[in-house]
Amino acid sequence: MNGPEAGARGVVGLVESEPISDRLLAAALSAGGLGCIRVRPEEGRLRTMHTILACDVLLKSFGAYSAGYFRLFAAARALRRRVVLYWIGSDVLNLGAGGRRWGRATQMLVNRNLAVTIGLRSELEAMGISAQLVPIVSDLTAFSPWPLPAEFTVLTYLPGHDHLFYGSEAVLDLARRLPHVTFLVVGGFMGGQGLSNLHCLGFLPDLVPIYRRTTLLLRLTPHDGLPKMVLEALACGREVVWSHPFPHTRLAKGVEQAFAHLRDVCTFPRLNEAGADYVRSRYSFQTFARSLSEEVRAAGRG
Numbered sequence: 102m103n104g105p106e107a108g109a110r111g112v113v114g115l116v117e118s119e120p121i122s123d124r125l126l127a128a129a130l131s132a133g134g135l136g137c138i139r140v141r142p143e144e145g146r147l148r149t150m151h152t153i154l155a156c157d158v159l160l161k162s163f164g165a166y167s168a169g170y171f172r173l174f175a176a177a178r179a180l181r182r183r184v185v186l187y188w189i190g191s192d193v194l195n196l197g198a199g200g201r202r203w204g205r206a207t208q209m210l211v212n213r214n215l216a217v218t219i220g221l222r223s224e225l226e227a228m229g230i231s232a233q234l235v236p237i238v239s240d241l242t243a244f245s246p247w248p249l250p251a252e253f254t255v256l257t258y259l260p261g262h263d264h265l266f267y268g269s270e271a272v273l274d275l276a277r278r279l280p281h282v283t284f285l286v287v288g289g290f291m292g293g294q295g296l297s298n299l300h301c302l303g304f305l306p307d308l309v310p311i312y313r314r315t316t317l318l319l320r321l322t323p324h325d326g327l328p329k330m331v332l333e334a335l336a337c338g339r340e341v342v343w344s345h346p347f348p349h350t351r352l353a354k355g356v357e358q359a360f361a362h363l364r365d366v367c368t369f370p371r372l373n374e375a376g377a378d379y380v381r382s383r384y385s386f387q388t389f390a391r392s393l394s395e396e397v398r399a400a401g402r403g
Contacts, residue, residue, distance in 0.1 A: 111134065111135050111136050111157070112135070112136040112137070112138060112155060112156040112157055113130050113135050113136065113137050113138075113156055113157065113158050113159075113160050113397055114137075114138055114139075114140040114152060114153060114155070114156035114158065114159045114160065114177075114182075115127055115130070115137050115138070115139055115140060115160050115161075116140045116142070116159055116160065116161040116162075116170075116173070117139055117140065117141050118161065118162045118163045119162070119163060120304070121304075121306070122162055122163070122189070122237070122329075123139075123162070124306075125237065125239055125329070126160065126162060126187075126237075126393070128240075128390075129386070129389055129390040129393050129394070130160075130390070130393065130394060130397070132386070132387070132390035132394075133390045133391055133393060133394025133395075133397075134394060135394050135397060135398075138152060138155060138156055139152075140152050140153065140156075140159060140173075142169065142173055146176075149173070149176070150176060150180070153176060153177050153180055153182055154180060156182065157182065157183065157401050158182060158183040158184070158185060158397055158400055158401045159173075159174065159177050159182060159183070159184045159185065160185045160187065160397060161184070161185070161186055161187065162186075162187040162189055163187070163188075163189055163192045164186060164188050164189075164192030164193065164195070164196055164204075165186055165204075165207050165211075166192075166195065166196050166202075166203045166204035166207060167203050168203055170203070170207055171203055171206050171207050171210070174207060174210040174211065175210055177210075178210050183212045183213075183400045183401050184210055184211045184212050184213075184400075185211070185212065185213045185214075185215065185396065185397055185400045186207075186211050186213075186214050186215070187214075187215045187216075187217075187235070188214065188215065188216045188217070188221055188225060188232060188326075189216075189217050189221075189237065189326045190217070190221070190324065190325050190326030190327075190328070191263075191266065191322075191324055191325070191326075193216075193221050193224050193225060193324075193326075194324045196225075196228065204228075208230060212400045213233065213396060213397075213399065213400035214230055214231065214232035214233070215232055215233050215234075215235045215393075215396055216232040216233070216234060216235070216326075217234075217235065217236050217237050217326045217327045218234070218236065218326050218327045219234060221326055222234055233396055235389070235392045235393055235396055236327050236384065236389065237327065237329055237389060238329070238332060238384045238385060238386050238388070238389040239329045239332070239333055239386060240386040241308075241309070241312075241329075241332075241333040241336060241337070242332050242333060242336040242380050242381065242384050242385060242386065243336070243381070243385065243386065244336050244337055245338075245377070246336075246337060246338025246372050246373075246374060246377045247312070247313055247337055247338060248372075249316055249338075249370055249371075249372060250313065250314050250315070250316060252283060252314075253282055253283070253316050253317075253366075253367050253370060254282070254283045254284075254285060254314055254315050254316050254317075255275075255282060255283070255284045255285070255315070255316065255317050255318075255319050255363065256284075256285045256287070256311060256312070256314075256315040256317070256318050256319065256334070256339075257272055257284065257285070257286055257287075257318070257319040257320065258286070258287050258288045258320065258328075258330060259272065259286050259287075259288045259289075259290035260288045260289045260290060261288065261289025261290055261291065262289065264288075264289075264290045264292070266322065266323065267288075267320075267321070267322055268319075268320070268321030268322060268344075269290060269292060271321050271355075271356040271359060272284065272286070272293075272299075272319065272321070273292070273293055273296070273299070274356050275319075275356065275359060275360060275363060276293065276296050276298055276299045277296065278360060279298075279360075279363060279364075279367075280297075280298055281298070282298060282363065282367060283298050283300070284296075284298055284299040284300065285300055285302060285311060285314065285315065286299065286300065286301045286302060287302050287303070287304065287305055287308065287311065288303070288304060289303065289304065291303075308330070308333065312333065312334065312337045312339065313337075315334070315337075315339055316339065316340065316366065316367075316370055317339060317340040317341070317342060317363065317366050318330060318331065318334035318339055318340070318341045318342070318343075319342050319359065319363075320341070320342070320343045320344065321342075321343075321344045321353065321356075321359060322344055322345075323344070325343075325344070325345050331343060331347065331350070332380050332384055335349060335350070335373060335376035335377060335379065335380045336376075336377055336380045336381060337377070338372040338373050338374060338376070338377045339373055339376075340362075340366050340371075340373050340376075341373070341376065342359050342362045342363065342366075348376070348379050349373060349375045349376035349379050350376065351366075
């Protein structure tokens with residue numbers, strides 16, 4: 102089936118997924134010379150079909166392995182539009198754990214898969230899915246390191262719906278064991294009542310003021326992609342304690358290792374200039390925008 106090129110009108114239909122990531126993808130597509138319109142399946146079949154007709158390619162981040170997305174992509178292909186899936190982390194884990202049935206069916210309709218890390222690409226290949234490597238990078242990675250705040254402060258991300266996967270129990274344990282340390286939580290998590298040093302801030306459209314208040318980023322997940330918060334924190338010169346190996350971060354495979362790292366950084370806080378230099382030299386929003394747009398155009402050409 103031959104569809105129009107993404108350059109024919111240069112319009113990409115961005116299927117809504119996660120608000121912050123969607124805004125970043127829209128900005129990257131725009132910087133790459135492509136237009137972007139939002140596709141909202143919940144608005145109803147007729148309106149969704151009109152939106153699909155107005156674009157050349159559908160782009161969906163955070164995978165797709167449900168009957169609803171199968172129907173959406175089937176409609177797009179029936180209208181001779183192309184489909185691109187962007188895999189970014191736990192979506193690959195979910196695909197392997199329970200979503201493989203609809204994932205296989207959906208792949209019959211997908212023209213191109215993208216993955217943010219080599220590891221995720223390998224996991225997809227083990228399931229018979231070929232993907233192109235395109236790391237997601239925000240424009241914050243161009244920033245220079247900021248001075249550390251006067252108060253030692255730990256930043257972490259915990260969603261409301263799947264906070265255990267993101268290490269909420271470990272975060273609460275660390276907050277109890279380090280009562281003199283301030284913990285800032287972004288995302289939908291609203292737990293930790295009774296801990297005066299833990300502050301749940303909800304979803305924030307702009308994390309720049311939060312990074313300025315932060316000494317260290319904490320991320321404890323059993324499976325991950327390449328979180329933009331990790332790159333952003335490093336670019337800002339912050340220490341990062343993460344459960345996956347990455348240059349100029351501190352590896353913590355459990356709460357005890359994380360506790361040791363937090364005590365060490367709290368005792369000797371310092372800018373992570375090596376981490377900032379590494380991110381600035383290897384990751385840029387401009388490269389991300391160019392790579393994403395090239396992959397979308399390639400999908401449009403078939």
